[in-house]
Amino acid sequence: MPREYKMYINGEWVGALDGETYDDHNPYTGEVFAKVSSGKRADAKRAVEAAAEAFPAWSKTLPAERQAMFLKAADILEKKRDDIVAILAEETGCTFGFAMFQAGFTPGLLREAAGQVNQPSGEIIPANLPGAFYMAVRQPVGVVAGIAPWNAPLILSLRSVCMPIVYGNTAVLKPST
Numbered sequence: 001m002p003r004e005y006k007m008y009i010n011g012e013w014v015g016a017l018d019g020e021t022y023d024d025h026n027p028y029t030g031e032v033f034a035k036v037s038s039g040k041r042a043d044a045k046r047a048v049e050a051a052a053e054a055f056p057a058w059s060k061t062l063p064a065e066r067q068a069m070f071l072k073a074a075d076i077l078e079k080k081r082d083d084i085v086a087i088l089a090e091e092t093g094c095t096f097g098f099a100m101f102q103a104g105f106t107p108g109l110l111r112e113a114a115g116q117v118n119q120p121s122g123e124i125i126p127a128n129l130p131g132a133f134y135m136a137v138r139q140p141v142g143v144v145a146g147i148a149p150w151n152a153p154l155i156l157s158l159r160s161v162c163m164p165i166v167y168g169n170t171a172v173l174k175p176s177t
Contacts, residue, residue, distance in 0.1 A: 003034040007043060010050035017042050022177070027093030034091065036177075044172070051143040051170035059140040059168040063117035066166050070114035074107035084154065092153060102154040109155070113162040140168030150176035 005024070006013040015021070020038040025031065037043075077084065081103045088099035125134040146160030153175060161171040 002032045005034050005036045007037050009047045047172045051172050055170045058170050067114045067117045070110045074110035077107045106154050106158050109158050113166040144169045144171045146173045148175050
């Protein structure tokens, strides 16, 4: 029986508003690997609205809390490595070696992001006025969109959203279909 993949919106796994799905095929066998919710414009809108609603609270989350979440996510990815490798190989048709590379690379990516929580603080910019200086303060801006291509889905999905999220933004990820 094929897996069922839904969209993660507002803290819940949900189907498309219109209930439509599409078949995700194993590229080697041609068999249906999964039934995937077929998100449309209205689903994207509700994802963006949920991310915008979550932004004020998330942007005020303490850096240490965001860091702890990212470190926990890295630990979970490591613990689930074998499952992730099997899913990557079956869904995308990638080799065992490339699936292992993705599963091994991404915990480090999350840990690198966790190490950045205190970095986006700002800087002093040279001024063209005598005795003056300019200061740039970096702060979260809101909802960030990420689009991940099919060829390295785990790495490229995380790369598109993890740094904006760790810096206090919220994100909507559109994976390849």
